[in-house]
Amino acid sequence: MTDAGVQVESMRVAFDGVTALRDVSLAVESGEFFTLVGPSGCGKTTMLRAIAGLTDGAEGTVAIDGRDVTDAPPEERNVGMVFQNYALFPHMSVRENVAYGLRFHELADKSEDDRVAELLELVDLGGVADRSPEQLSGGQQQRIALARALAPEPDVLLLDEPLSALDAKLRKRLRVQLQTIQRELDITTIYVTHDQAEALALSDRVAVMHEGRVEQVAVPETVYRDPTSRFVAEFVGDNNLFDGRVTDDGASVAVDGATLPLPAGTAASPGESVTVAVRPEAIAVDDGDEAGADGTTLAATVETVEFLGDAYRVHCRWQGRRIECKTTAANPPAGRVTLRFDAADAQLL
Template sequence: MSFLTLTHIKKSFGPIQVVHDFNMSIEKGEFISFLGPSGCGKTTILRMIAGFETTTDGVISIAGKDQNGLKPNQRNIGMVFQAYALFPNMTVFDNVAFGLKIAKKPKAEIESRVKEMLKLIHLDHLADRYPYQMSGGQQQRVALARALAPKPQVLLLDEPLSALDAKIRVSLREEIRQIQRQLGITTVFVTHDQEEALSISDRIVVMNAGRADQIGSPSEIYNHPQTRFVASFVGTLNLIDAKVTDAASNTIQIGDQQVSLKKPLGKANGETVTVALRPEAGSPAESAKGDIRLTGKVASSHFLGSIIRTKLDLGGTMLSFDMFNDPGISPPTIGEAVTLKFAKEDLMVVAD
């Protein structure tokens, strides 16, 4: 049985509907990321789970218990915000102890639990400091410890890393995931950063205009996007509008060349179909294997450190491909003819 379920969830602000019939079942201990651009509804769903927003329609349940009629402080949920929201006049110890004191836990239990949480986030040596005496990363770890101290059933994270610099963000997201696994707590994480979502999630919900365009594991979302939006939003991707020339043999025309795909196109001759190809899928190497070959002229080539990203002009259609930087091999030059080889299954048909 699923632990956290959202059934036919809808949310409107006046005449504007921001969440459309959202459904999802989350297992106990899962780490779920809601990924999408600003205004797509991901934070609204998080706030409805927390009880800060009421649902216009639908039911939210945790461990089989309907949450709709409960206030935020009755839901046994921990939440970490983007802006830390620590109490500036309290020490680290008192910030972490706050929820336990509100719950009127015994003093000995509070002290033991706070010490346990500070040890978990590796800040037990800073218990007497105030928020202003700490870095942004340290403050966010304290906010995480405060949310976890009362032993919530569900942990909600609302873009908790977006205010931090890149290096700290990477280390802290790994630490959050490690702590989540250690505690086995069901976690919902909201982010607009695809790398964050791909690196730490069990499953990802890609939100688009109040709807879940796709729900799946990071590899499913990246390797098999189901819609044009998911394909364009997650990772770097070539989206190509091709013409169906022979539906019976799944043959399409890309630029001035024809290729046959592995899967049925679902389109008739003469219709346009959108196909997608990851830049890393193809290779120009002589030894490369592949059922499909596309030849074009190099329009541009950019050195990006570990990779070289090159754009090919396929008779008016542009296609990007990546190759690893090899000091012994010269990068492609503008105007050079290059043949890209890749497997049929690498070329994906995506819905509009």
């Protein structure tokens, strides 16, 4: 770790009986876009609030830019936060909402009006300064909330599902804008989402959370291609998991009477129980039931097909279990098919 942006050590948070965080440590680099992703209730908001100093009874330490802020109140931590649910004060104008972000902040070199104008420009909303929040679209409101959080020039930006209330198209557009602003300001950012696709698209690194713990921290490509646990393999993207036992020669995995190759570059002892994961897009679907030349072939039957626009998602049945594949073939496969994949595209969990 070169430059400490945010360092959390052994964070534990319990709310009478419910343990929200179980001994979580995280190191976010300075200027990094870091995402906490996981299902509802896994502790994402609790983690952000603990970093911001908004959680009573948080055990563990927090350092920001190398400064221990564990005992500092929220206003002395110099973090900007955009909250999950409601964003703006309805009785204040857009301008007043953004200026509110400056309430504890001394401006060294410019007037408050100039700073507010600069922030509205940054989020591309210079024209709506005198409106009230209810006269704005959801996407505009979230950008104002972002401007307010950025107003005091925080060292760290904490974003709790800032796009979750918006429709899919707008969410995509705003996340590009958010990424651009984050790069431009080079501000250490911790972003929370339950949307794994959003996490992969936006982040320098991703922490996958599950039941109050962090299961894996890595760059998006590694989280997707080399999940370290069953939970991560299933939560991030779509996956096919085959539970089986390593064969006596240690070279393959026996699954329901068939053998799958042991994923390339992995080692497991004969007799060991293992799970092999294969992504839908790694499985080729061939018509008919003649076995292909290379790789592993499974004779399956197509059950349902979904048209995705750029591909088909094909749900097949093999040995009584479902296998999901994705193919960019021009026509949807049907009936009896052969599924084929290479050991290099499978992972051992």
